[in-house]
Amino acid sequence: MARERYRDQLDTLRGDVLSMAELVTDRLETALDALESSDHDRARELVGSDDAVNERYLDIERECIDLFALQQPVATDLRFVAASFKICTDLERVADLAVNLAEYTLVADHAEFPGVDLRETGGVAAELLDDAVTAYAEENAWACHEVADTDDELDALCERAGRAVLHDLVETEATTTRATDRLVETVFSVALALRDIERIGDHAVNIAARTLYMLESDDSLI
Numbered sequence: 001m002a003r004e005r006y007r008d009q010l011d012t013l014r015g016d017v018l019s020m021a022e023l024v025t026d027r028l029e030t031a032l033d034a035l036e037s038s039d040h041d042r043a044r045e046l047v048g049s050d051d052a053v054n055e056r057y058l059d060i061e062r063e064c065i066d067l068f069a070l071q072q073p074v075a076t077d078l079r080f081v082a083a084s085f086k087i088c089t090d091l092e093r094v095a096d097l098a099v100n101l102a103e104y105t106l107v108a109d110h111a112e113f114p115g116v117d118l119r120e121t122g123g124v125a126a127e128l129l130d131d132a133v134t135a136y137a138e139e140n141a142w143a144c145h146e147v148a149d150t151d152d153e154l155d156a157l158c159e160r161a162g163r164a165v166l167h168d169l170v171e172t173e174a175t176t177t178r179a180t181d182r183l184v185e186t187v188f189s190v191a192l193a194l195r196d197i198e199r200i201g202d203h204a205v206n207i208a209a210r211t212l213y214m215l216e217s218d219d220s221l222i
Helices: 002-037 040-047 051-071 075-107 118-138 141-171 177-216
Strands: none
Touching (some): 002 051, 040 075
């Protein structure tokens, strides 16, 4: 009976991590949609509802602590519990980055730079995150390596987008001091958005790395 309860606790932990991942992914997609459409209402709603993710994170943290303290898992189970906790840490940080993206929506009009599609670039990062979580859910070591490879493509995409911003900035003529200030603010906001999108990809790789180590004791992606 005790063994069955222990297995149930491990299954519950996995389910809770995946539930948190779904919540974070939904928030990221909402942030990207708000950024694309300059939807201030959706952005404000997202910024004001960050507690839900933090509460999930703390609940899972307690689950992991209880498993460490009461069940003292070893070998494969130990790696699973440790990886699950670290993955939740990455998910919580992705949620913070989603809030950042929503905040950028409130301070600048990114449509001024048509050469940069933040929604498309952010969509690549969101897909990367989903692939990493799926690798964890399905215990797929091969998929972990695929996530790492795709992150290189995301980095290159962000770099090209950054160059496009600089090109558009050079080509744009601001006629007043006020227009110049707004332009600089927008450039800064776009640059920060690209930085945070790239960071989301990094967190996806972290999730894949934790999963690979969990499955095969392989730390090559860490």
